[in-house]
Amino acid sequence: MSKSSKYRFGTKAIHAGVEPDSATGAIMTPIYQTSTYVQSAPGQHRGYEYSRSQNPTRAALEKSIAALENAEFGFCFASGLAAIDAIIKTLKPGDEVVSTNDLYGGTYRIFTNIFKDFGIHFNFIGMQDAATIAQHITDKTKLIWVETPTNPMMNIIDIKAVSEIAKKRKVLLAVDNTFSTPYLQNPLELGADLVMHSITKYIGGHSDVIMGALATNDEQLAHRLKFIQNASGAVPGPQDCFLVLRGIKTLHLRMQRHCENGAAVANFLKSHPKVNKVFWPGFQTHPNHEIASGQMHDFGGMISFSLKENTKEAATEILKRFKLFTLAESLGGVESLSGHPATMTHASIPKAERDKIGLSDSLIRLSVGIEDIEDLIYDLKQALS
Ligand SMILES: *Cc1c(COP(=O)(O)O)cnc(C)c1O
Numbered sequence: 001m002s003k004s005s006k007y008r009f010g011t012k013a014i015h016a017g018v019e020p021d022s023a024t025g026a027i028m029t030p031i032y033q034t035s036t037y038v039q040s041a042p043g044q045h046r047g048y049e050y051s052r053s054q055n056p057t058r059a060a061l062e063k064s065i066a067a068l069e070n071a072e073f074g075f076c077f078a079s080g081l082a083a084i085d086a087i088i089k090t091l092k093p094g095d096e097v098v099s100t101n102d103l104y105g106g107t108y109r110i111f112t113n114i115f116k117d118f119g120i121h122f123n124f125i126g127m128q129d130a131a132t133i134a135q136h137i138t139d140k141t142k143l144i145w146v147e148t149p150t151n152p153m154m155n156i157i158d159i160k161a162v163s164e165i166a167k168k169r170k171v172l173l174a175v176d177n178t179f180s181t182p183y184l185q186n187p188l189e190l191g192a193d194l195v196m197h198s199i200t201k202y203i204g205g206h207s208d209v210i211m212g213a214l215a216t217n218d219e220q221l222a223h224r225l226k227f228i229q230n231a232s233g234a235v236p237g238p239q240d241c242f243l244v245l246r247g248i249k250t251l252h253l254r255m256q257r258h259c260e261n262g263a264a265v266a267n268f269l270k271s272h273p274k275v276n277k278v279f280w281p282g283f284q285t286h287p288n289h290e291i292a293s294g295q296m297h298d299f300g301g302m303i304s305f306s307l308k309e310n311t312k313e314a315a316t317e318i319l320k321r322f323k324l325f326t327l328a329e330s331l332g333g334v335e336s337l338s339g340h341p342a343t344m345t346h347a348s349i350p351k352a353e354r355d356k357i358g359l360s361d362s363l364i365r366l367s368v369g370i371e372d373i374e375d376l377i378y379d380l381k382q383a384l385s
């Protein structure tokens with residue numbers, strides 16, 4: 001099942017990349033737990049030489065990811081950050097990257113604390129108004145990095161508008177699609193050159209795997225990424241690939257429920273007297289609601305909110321009281337999670353930078369799971385009471 005597949009999303013989620021095992025007919029792709037493959041004569045093999053380079057379980061997953069993003073090429077990595085690492089390794093010293101200023105803390109950290117020292121320059125800007133991006137592009141700009149919805153402020157960036165600017169200036173556009181998943185948003189269809197996922201989150205979906213992925217239709221870029229994947233070696237193991245293949249089969253069902261529960265939670269919080277502001281792109285009052293409605297199929301299960309009592313202590317009190325919204329890093333699993341960005345996921349972003357984007361000390365981020373909504377609302381009620 002390839003890019004040209006006529007099948008819809010749910011069918012692709014279940015079937016794409018997965019062929020009955022040629023040796024046994026096993027309907028599920030086996031876990032090929034092997035590092036190497038027998039050659040009948042030097043250089044004579046069946047397409048598999050060494051598992052850093054190729055592994056059949058990983059190959060099935062890479063095909064599945066590519067199909068979900070309507071891409072020709074898919075690559076899996078040992079983590080989302082390893083996938084980002086591979087993208088930045090396509091650049092050279094002196095190159096510039098224009099990046100969203102409100103982004104995953106780990107992405108900010110690898111950009112500023114690792115790749116900056118290799119001579120790559122990162123320019124962090126607000127992108128809610130896509131037109132302002134053009135003025136930050138120079139002759140040296142090689143990549144635009146977009147995350148949308150952004151983490152944790154849930155801002156929306158117009159992928160199509162950014163892609164038009166990127167194309168005009170011959171700059172690559174990469175989109176971190178972790179929050180949306182391919183169920184909600186397909187950046188390549190909107191003009192992006194490259195899409196990145198932390199599979200750890202919704203795609204894996206069961207909080208049991210760390211993994212990342214890239215997908216693209218650009219053959220030259222795919223070649224380079226495949227080279228880096230093998231040469232740098234940050235590949236996932238076959239057991240993890242199997243778990244993700246299993247997770248993907250229910251991605252559409254899980255996402256449907258994440259979206260339903262997310263909407264209910266956002267609306268509950270909005271009318272709560274202790275809540276200052278709810279950040280969720282599904283509200284008509286969200287500044288980029290129109291763009292979100294255009295480029296996303298629904299609004300997802302990620303929600304942030306700030307408190308009227310804008311202190312870390314007030315947020316901590318609520319976080320400690322949650323029974324279902326477990327306090328933990330990460331997101332996108334079947335179970336609901338809560339987090340305090342200022343001290344957890346975004347602690348590596350300096351306070352001055354956090355304040356600039358509105359990431360206040362009382363901000364709480366929720367990853368709304370797929371439990372029964374009545375129980376989730378009850379948990380919020382008791383924690384906020
Ligand atoms: C988690 C996350 C990453 C990093 O992925 P890992 O799998 O944790 O390495 C990147 N971007 C976003 C938006 C994330 O949520």
